[in-house]
Amino acid sequence: MKKLSPLEKKRLIQVSVWMVWGRWIYVGGLALVGLISKIVGGVNDNFSTPLILAFIINAVILNFFYLWFFRRGERWSDLSLRLVALFFLLGDMLLLTLVIHYAGSIESTSFLYYIFIIVASSFIYGMRGTFVFAVLSSLAFTFLILGEHFGFLVHLQRYYFSLPLFRNATATLMIIVNVVVSFFVTGFFIGFLAKLTRKEEKNLILEKEKTASILQSLDDGILVLNKEGEIVHFNERLKDILKISSVKEVNLDGCSDDFKAVFSYVFSTTDIDKLKKIGVSVFRDFILDIDGIKFIKVISLPLREADGITGIIRIIRDETKEKNFDKMKTDFITVAAHKLRTPLSATKWVFEALRDSSSTPFSQEQLENIRMGYESNERMIRLVNDFLNAARLAEGDLKYNFKRRDLKEFLKEITDSFAARAHSKNLDLKTEFNIANADVLFDADQLRAALEGIIENAFIYTKKGGQIIIGMENDLDNQAIIIKIKDNGIGIPAKQQKLIFNKFYRAENAMHVETEGSGLGLYLAKEIIDRHGGNIWFESQENKGSTFYLKLPIK
Amino acid sequence: MENEIKVLIIEDDKFLRDLLSKKLEKVGFSVDTADDGLSGFKKAQTGWPNIILLDLVLPGVDGFEAVSLLKKDPITNKIAIIILSNLNQQEDIDKIKAMGVSDYLIKALHTPDEIVEKIKAVYHKKDG
Numbered sequence: 077m078k079k080l081s082p083l084e085k086k087r088l089i090q091v092s093v094w095m096v097w098g099r100w101i102y103v104g105g106l107a108l109v110g111l112i113s114k115i116v117g118g119v120n121d122n123f124s125t126p127l128i129l130a131f132i133i134n135a136v137i138l139n140f141f142y143l144w145f146f147r148r149g150e151r152w153s154d155l156s157l158r159l160v161a162l163f164f165l166l167g168d169m170l171l172l173t174l175v176i177h178y179a180g181s182i183e184s185t186s187f188l189y190y191i192f193i194i195v196a197s198s199f200i201y202g203m204r205g206t207f208v209f210a211v212l213s214s215l216a217f218t219f220l221i222l223g224e225h226f227g228f229l230v231h232l233q234r235y236y237f238s239l240p241l242f243r244n245a246t247a248t249l250m251i252i253v254n255v256v257v258s259f260f261v262t263g264f265f266i267g268f269l270a271k272l273t274r275k276e277e278k279n280l281i282l283e284k285e286k287t288a289s290i291l292q293s294l295d296d297g298i299l300v301l302n303k304e305g306e307i308v309h310f311n312e313r314l315k316d317i318l319k320i321s322s323v324k325e326v327n328l329d330g331c332s333d334d335f336k337a338v339f340s341y342v343f344s345t346t347d348i349d350k351l352k353k354i355g356v357s358v359f360r361d362f363i364l365d366i367d368g369i370k371f372i373k374v375i376s377l378p379l380r381e382a383d384g385i386t387g388i389i390r391i392i393r394d395e396t397k398e399k400n401f402d403k404m405k406t407d408f409i410t411v412a413a414h415k416l417r418t419p420l421s422a423t424k425w426v427f428e429a430l431r432d433s434s435s436t437p438f439s440q441e442q443l444e445n446i447r448m449g450y451e452s453n454e455r456m457i458r459l460v461n462d463f464l465n466a467a468r469l470a471e472g473d474l475k476y477n478f479k480r481r482d483l484k485e486f487l488k489e490i491t492d493s494f495a496a497r498a499h500s501k502n503l504d505l506k507t508e509f510n511i512a513n514a515d516v517l518f519d520a521d522q523l524r525a526a527l528e529g530i531i532e533n534a535f536i537y538t539k540k541g542g543q544i545i546i547g548m549e550n551d552l553d554n555q556a557i558i559i560k561i562k563d564n565g566i567g568i569p570a571k572q573q574k575l576i577f578n579k580f581y582r583a584e585n586a587m588h589v590e591t592e593g594s595g596l597g598l599y600l601a602k603e604i605i606d607r608h609g610g611n612i613w614f615e616s617q618e619n620k621g622s623t624f625y626l627k628l629p630i631k
Numbered sequence: 632m633e634n635e636i637k638v639l640i641i642e643d644d645k646f647l648r649d650l651l652s653k654k655l656e657k658v659g660f661s662v663d664t665a666d667d668g669l670s671g672f673k674k675a676q677t678g679w680p681n682i683i684l685l686d687l688v689l690p691g692v693d694g695f696e697a698v699s700l701l702k703k704d705p706i707t708n709k710i711a712i713i714i715l716s717n718l719n720q721q722e723d724i725d726k727i728k729a730m731g732v733s734d735y736l737i738k739a740l741h742t743p744d745e746i747v748e749k750i751k752a753v754y755h756k757k758d759g
Contacts, residue, residue, distance in 0.1 A: 425647070428744060
């Protein structure tokens, strides 16, 4: 026999308990009819009072036993449960047949109680079982009636007629047919209903088991809490990740602070109000020190049911592997870039030494070549720097050194450092500083890198004879300074403007002009300005030019 | 006056070390070199340089350890130290500056000319 799944077993027990409750009613009904017939008298003379009492006591004792047995259903094996249920139904059929016999067989209307047994069987055995019980009930009843009609069973008279019913062949046949047909009709409809509900139930059970098994086999820990913070659901992986043996009793004594932080967050309804407000998900990162450092991400989602948000779903993800992999990547970039720096410094110094060597004067052409070599090397140094900064940004450990300084003075220095290049490229480099002075809190090295990157772009992407304007003004509300870098160069194609601040992204027309850019300049500039609490944006039209705006708050 | 300045270069990369020492000799400094932290520290004890140009990433005793050795030793703790490294992480810079070095230069971002200027500036500041 197929083993019952936990949910199926639960259902069998539940149905059996219901059957016991139903049995109280029909035992009660039978007992009542029997006792009334005794009190009123004149009928049922052949069913003695002691016998009736014996039947009642027997039925009551059995019912107490069934109740006791099925209420402890979880303890018994599948086989015992099934056997007792079968004994219940078959035993009642036998008892009922005996009662009917004593109550006058064909003259008794107690055959109606067979219907209870047929209905009950349908819940346990389904369509086929219902049919079997309808056949058994019919056989028992027919055997009794025919047996008495043909005289090989004693007929115990219930009512006294001149021609007793059991002697009347037509009446006997009619009643048998009616009763048997009613059994089958009942059996058919009940069986059909049972089949439908059992199928639905089976699907539900399967669905439930499938969901549970999916939840169990996920690589993420899952915890579902209701509004009160009580645990509704969880999977084994949760215990794995958090290294706990039970979710019911989490002992925080002696735990380190990082553990306490994770547990007190995960097992409480923190953030539920936020989830109600924003409706989507909330992410939190934790670092745990269990057998080495573990990176844990907790994703919280609202538990939605028909009547709104009724709880919180926590997904606990172990991101250690991914983080380590990421770290390996950035570490590689960091090491590679660092290694590149030493030879780059050497090349820089060699070019400088060449330029300075007064003993052997170079021709104009040679000097130009030296300058180009130097420039190219400088570009390489900047690229390596960008890579290093991007790698550090990815690791989130780029430290800033904020100091209060005059931003106007600072911007002037930077602009001046481009003067020679403007001259050699025949560009008109203008400043428009419409501001007295501006004390701003900023990291000089970082902000210089951001500004130089943008000005550098203006230089590269503006044709000879073009114009670059570097401006500075107060924001309308005097709470911020806006730096403006305007050129009349190639501009950014409208379609690509959205992507321009993305890491490694380069506009198509920019790649034609300058093949070697890293695509990191604007990405880094944006990161840097963001870290200053500022804003960066631009206006641009292809072939007309671009204007970049950097807004820095005066804090 | 410049020929009074004695510079000790502690740098493990031979190419950079040679380039720099040639440049410094050319402007009239007297130059000594070492290729790791420990030999650098010993040369500082015996050679009495005015300025030490110190790399941070060095075999054996690295730049950070070299600074703490130099600062602990009463013979060498008055010598001005200029860090010349390619590490440009703010943490490293903050850490070594807190140990009492005079300046921090990044190789790839400074030319030898600028290095010479820095040496002079630190030397005169210390003198004056």
